[in-house]
Amino acid sequence: MGLFNFRKKNKDENSNQKQVTDQGKYIGDLEKTAILSDLFNISHQSRDGEWKTNFLSHVAEASFACGQPQILQGPDRFPYFNLQIPEPNRPFQCYVVKHIIQDFILDQGIGIAINANKGQPDWVFTYGELINYYLNEEFYSPIPKTSLPKEETLSHSEQVLMGQPSESFLPAKSRTVIRNFLTQQGINDVKIMLMSRNYGGEIIQELVSNLTPSKVGNDHYEVLSRYLKWFLPNHYSFIAMDENSSFKDNFELL
Secondary structure: OOOOOOOOOOOOHHHHHHHHHOOOOOOOEHHHHHHHHHHHOOOHHHOOHHHHHHHHHHOOOEOEEEEEEEEEEOOOOOEEEEEEOOOOOOOOOOEOHHHHHHHHHHHHOOEEEEOHHHOOOOEEEOHHHHHHHHHHOOOOOOOOOOOOOOEOOOOOOOOOEEEOOOOOOOOHHHHHHHHHHHHHOOOOOOEEEEEEEEEOOEEEEEEEEOOOHHHHOHHHHHHHHHHHHHOOOOOOEEEEOOOOOOOHHHOEEO
């Protein structure tokens, strides 16, 4: 199994990049852009919780320009759409985060980097964080306080609910993106389900796959789990379970 062959060339890649280039004009909020510009003048070391709150409250609707190249490969080897604060008094094609998420980000499985031309980007959104905005109109949702296991085991007396993730939990377009990524890694038989169970009085929904350490190997499991989290909202629990368990009928192909 080839290990994590990022951005593997395929016949659709050129058409995908043309699709990004050919997007029509958007209308953003230049006042929010000005606020972000002021925020970005604050050094990274001085950016506190208040800075983050201000940033997140303005970034979705602000007007951005697109840098060149349009899509960058980050140090994590994932692709990012390259947005920048527009230069003063110069015409630019406007991009608005909340609109491009649904127009092409969701389909193409890319994140967003803001002001990467500065060397250290002012902010980076993973694909999963952008999914969360698409679903919940916020980039970050509260993370469950309960510490969850890596590989799932259930007692016979425990009551759980099993099913398939709904469109409001994991959109079909995102399932396709994740499936294509795994296919590039040589993994073609991924199965998932959604499990809801009680952890210490807190009801937790867990996205369950059949990619257990025993199936893919311990080393592959650790790396694969880390990379798959890039595709999911931060607060999602993603765990593994043997597909031949008593819940095997609830698994379906990704």
